[in-house]
Amino acid sequence: MISFETLHAAPPALVAHAPVLMVAAPLIAACAAALSPSARTSWMISVTGSIFAAWMALALVGEVARRGAVDYAIGGFAPPLGIALHIDGLSVLMALLVSSAGVMASLYSGHSLAADVRAEKHTLFQSGFLLCQTGLLGLVSTGDAFNAFVFLEVSSIGTYALVAIGEKRDRRALPAAFNYLIMGTIGATFYVIGIGFLYAATGTLNMADMAARLATLSDSSVVQAGFAFVVVGLGIKAAMFPLHGWLPGAYSYAPSLIAIFLAATATKTSIYLMARFVFDVFPNGAAFGQGFITSVLAPLAAAAAIVCSLQAVFEKEIRRVLAFSSVAQVGFILLGLSLASVAGASAGLFYLAAHALMKMTLFMALGGLAISLGARRIDELAGVARDAPWSAVAFGVGAASLAGVPLTVGFLAKWRLIEAALQSGQIWIVAVLAIASLLTLLYVGRMLEAIFFRPAPAGAQRAREAPVGVLVPLLVLAGLNIWFGLDASLPEQLANAAARALLGGAS
Amino acid sequence: MSTGELLIFLALVVPLFAAAAIYAVGRMPDVRETLTIVACIVLGVITISMFMRVGAGDPPVWTVARPMAGLEVAFRLEPLGALFALMASVLWGVNSLFSIGYMRGKREANQTRFYMCFALAMFAVMGIAMAANLFTLFIFYEVLTFSTYPLVTHAGDVRARRAGRIYLAMLVGASLVLFLPGIIGVQIAAGTTAFTPGGLLSGRVDAATGNALLLLLVFGAAKAALMPLHGWLPGAMVAPAPVSAMLHAVAVVKAGVFVILKVSAYIFGPNLISALPAATWLLWIAAGTIVIASVVAMTKDDLKARLAWSTVGQLAYITSAAMLPAAAGLVAGGLHMLVHAFAKITLFMCAGAIYVATGASKVSEMGGLGRSMPVVFSCFLVGALCVIGLPPFAGMWSKFLLISAAFGTKEWFTAAAMIVSSLLGLLYLAPVALRALLPPVGDGSPRAFIRPGGAPGPAVAAVVATSIGCVVLFLFADAVTAYLAPITGRAR
Numbered sequence: 001m002i003s004f005e006t007l008h009a010a011p012p013a014l015v016a017h018a019p020v021l022m023v024a025a026p027l028i029a030a031c032a033a034a035l036s037p038s039a040r041t042s043w044m045i046s047v048t049g050s051i052f053a054a055w056m057a058l059a060l061v062g063e064v065a066r067r068g069a070v071d072y073a074i075g076g077f078a079p080p081l082g083i084a085l086h087i088d089g090l091s092v093l094m095a096l097l098v099s100s101a102g103v104m105a106s107l108y109s110g111h112s113l114a115a116d117v118r119a120e121k122h123t124l125f126q127s128g129f130l131l132c133q134t135g136l137l138g139l140v141s142t143g144d145a146f147n148a149f150v151f152l153e154v155s156s157i158g159t160y161a162l163v164a165i166g167e168k169r170d171r172r173a174l175p176a177a178f179n180y181l182i183m184g185t186i187g188a189t190f191y192v193i194g195i196g197f198l199y200a201a202t203g204t205l206n207m208a209d210m211a212a213r214l215a216t217l218s219d220s221s222v223v224q225a226g227f228a229f230v231v232v233g234l235g236i237k238a239a240m241f242p243l244h245g246w247l248p249g250a251y252s253y254a255p256s257l258i259a260i261f262l263a264a265t266a267t268k269t270s271i272y273l274m275a276r277f278v279f280d281v282f283p284n285g286a287a288f289g290q291g292f293i294t295s296v297l298a299p300l301a302a303a304a305a306i307v308c309s310l311q312a313v314f315e316k317e318i319r320r321v322l323a324f325s326s327v328a329q330v331g332f333i334l335l336g337l338s339l340a341s342v343a344g345a346s347a348g349l350f351y352l353a354a355h356a357l358m359k360m361t362l363f364m365a366l367g368g369l370a371i372s373l374g375a376r377r378i379d380e381l382a383g384v385a386r387d388a389p390w391s392a393v394a395f396g397v398g399a400a401s402l403a404g405v406p407l408t409v410g411f412l413a414k415w416r417l418i419e420a421a422l423q424s425g426q427i428w429i430v431a432v433l434a435i436a437s438l439l440t441l442l443y444v445g446r447m448l449e450a451i452f453f454r455p456a457p458a459g460a461q462r463a464r465e466a467p468v469g470v471l472v473p474l475l476v477l478a479g480l481n482i483w484f485g486l487d488a489s490l491p492e493q494l495a496n497a498a499a500r501a502l503l504g505g506a507s
Numbered sequence: 508m509s510t511g512e513l514l515i516f517l518a519l520v521v522p523l524f525a526a527a528a529i530y531a532v533g534r535m536p537d538v539r540e541t542l543t544i545v546a547c548i549v550l551g552v553i554t555i556s557m558f559m560r561v562g563a564g565d566p567p568v569w570t571v572a573r574p575m576a577g578l579e580v581a582f583r584l585e586p587l588g589a590l591f592a593l594m595a596s597v598l599w600g601v602n603s604l605f606s607i608g609y610m611r612g613k614r615e616a617n618q619t620r621f622y623m624c625f626a627l628a629m630f631a632v633m634g635i636a637m638a639a640n641l642f643t644l645f646i647f648y649e650v651l652t653f654s655t656y657p658l659v660t661h662a663g664d665v666r667a668r669r670a671g672r673i674y675l676a677m678l679v680g681a682s683l684v685l686f687l688p689g690i691i692g693v694q695i696a697a698g699t700t701a702f703t704p705g706g707l708l709s710g711r712v713d714a715a716t717g718n719a720l721l722l723l724l725v726f727g728a729a730k731a732a733l734m735p736l737h738g739w740l741p742g743a744m745v746a747p748a749p750v751s752a753m754l755h756a757v758a759v760v761k762a763g764v765f766v767i768l769k770v771s772a773y774i775f776g777p778n779l780i781s782a783l784p785a786a787t788w789l790l791w792i793a794a795g796t797i798v799i800a801s802v803v804a805m806t807k808d809d810l811k812a813r814l815a816w817s818t819v820g821q822l823a824y825i826t827s828a829a830m831l832p833a834a835a836g837l838v839a840g841g842l843h844m845l846v847h848a849f850a851k852i853t854l855f856m857c858a859g860a861i862y863v864a865t866g867a868s869k870v871s872e873m874g875g876l877g878r879s880m881p882v883v884f885s886c887f888l889v890g891a892l893c894v895i896g897l898p899p900f901a902g903m904w905s906k907f908l909l910i911s912a913a914f915g916t917k918e919w920f921t922a923a924a925m926i927v928s929s930l931l932g933l934l935y936l937a938p939v940a941l942r943a944l945l946p947p948v949g950d951g952s953p954r955a956f957i958r959p960g961g962a963p964g965p966a967v968a969a970v971v972a973t974s975i976g977c978v979v980l981f982l983f984a985d986a987v988t989a990y991l992a993p994i995t996g997r998a999r
Binding site: 492 | 572575683687
């Protein structure tokens, strides 16, 4: 067992302001990166800002373990009037996830950016990337519903631009970004309309305050409408089936760095916010909340797991396979959450973290290969294992983890989901998980067969091994897939604490 | 690291290291084959010493990792596992000897991959044999499926790839949809999946849960080819003969019935098995499998297909043994696992030797061939009589014990199915050898050798070795049953 309570990662003076520093560090770095004279400098700024944010997140892990939750009133204005950052076990899990994904992605960007992005845009690209991190970190740490909208938009606007920058490699990035922009804006608008309704009903924007007042209110149609708008808006952002149309394009044509970062974080943070509303802000007694979970959330999640896995099976472009797979895996995560038990939420959140790790590994391996090889279709990856063995092995580990092969973290994640579903007596969820896992195995098998077993066709463009700057973070990620498969106590405890924070009072 | 831990570690590392080394020296066939044989011998020594330690009441134990609360990657030898490990490592050696003759005689491609996957499969088998709980067992069970897949598809043509797809789909599908949920169900019911003498679940589950878990685990272990999950096995006989020999004797199907025996003895235990209606249902299904498979085997002219269907039936004997109430059949089942392995590997290696020497793969093409290949066909006769269960071959003892256990527990269906199937075996296995050995009827002259000199020397040596094994086990069957006695949960 690891004891987070004895974790003192930073000096007390910093820890006292860690919540705001964690969000502000990438923001300041974003400004600095935009003004920096060279691509190299902007990269170093980006790495520094990301590492600092991750450091603060780590410091908060210890702090939350000791104090249960950390509240930070921005500017000293006490909530509910002032904006407060509220960091509990769930926030800390998400913050650690986002910031470490940021560190990995920024390290990776040093040697990969030139292949994806026009030279004159490198500084702006880093700036946008840091802005996106700011938004996501703010989103998971804020205790204010409207403030969450602001951070959601900060990250989204950064993301739209970053996806569009991928036009150097593939012009389809432009329509994909536009599509994403439209859908994302609709989602954000729905969310803010929902907040408007809830503000009208409760007169507050602070989440904890809102929860307290909603507990005393009856289920008025205003509250119900607010709930519906919030959930649908966030459903779009989280690529919840069938609102996921924007995702495959955005993941496929974005620069590889952004695909890596988005795959690990973007949909996950929206799931986080949805979970906050469904389980935390709305009191558990709200009958329509329960109804939503059992008759909307769970069936849609199951449909996502099956339908999108099938789509992935029949897809030919490799990044689109992974994108559809992500939508399906969002279904897995939501299935866990829909069990509405601590075990289920913990399993869902564990899966969320595991999925972030495996998808980062996969997208990073592909990104590294894409530096030398313009491969888009699975067929074009034939024989890569011979030309770029390390990247291929890392991809293989990530894929094995995705398929749930034993001794990888993906296996434990599936194990916990099935265990939680059986404990709740939801046999049909077990069946859905098993069938979706089989489909996963199919598309993973197809990719691995091409990479490892098929010879490269004569005269085809040959891949080169990724540069060291890419290989190091890549192999670290692949190693973590196995490490956590052998000893998952770290993510397990974080997920358990997060689930207790989410459902603590209810269970 | 204690001696026990060291032995377990070595039993896992030797085949794994062998696989890596075989890959590294792939361009030098002589070194590669020497390496395989050396690894077989080393592994044999390790498994023998583990076998002795278990017999002396000092089983090797090793806990490797605890991935999550309640889950352990851990190993613990017990009599059944020690026997399985020893059997697999000995037969791996014999099979490797045969492979060298066969693969060179046939000038097969991709031989390095072949030997490497063999070694990897042995790694998986060792893990399965030594696993201390279902969680650990599951890990290696999957490794076994994936490491044998390239062997099944070795030929690389359309038929082989189709068989490979069915192989993967059925085995992995059953694992994910049935086996894994079953294991997790056990974990929830008992808080652990450790193999416990007397039965882990005994007294911890109600009848409905027990039934569901038993069905999930028995069908989930699809490698035991219990109908209706048997389709992959006859299909997989498109693989080269050494692979078939290995699937049927050394590794895959034996791992399947091994799991069923383990689940019966250590997860459910004799008391629970006696109480559960699902065990009776499984007995009927197994009895049906025994009879149907024997009948189908009679209709097959292709020798390997006939042998494969015979395996489906023989595996169901062991499944029946595991499901008989009050642990009556457990020891007999363990013995039959061992005996059938020796007999079936003999038969498949004979089929391979005949094919290399003459190109004949159909029973109807083998009339009179015994004149030119007397040794091989005599060995085939030994293997056939051993499977049928006639003295002086070891099969007699296991069949005798199985049938008397079925009578003793008043499972008339099972007993009748076993007797009928043995008689059918007399009709479809023995004539293959007899028609080859006896003077040919009619005027057709037997096929000539397509390979100068007939069957390769190492292949014939391997066949002779396992036939002698069939006789030796006849003499020492009592020692084996005494060794296995503790698995019934009663004191020795």
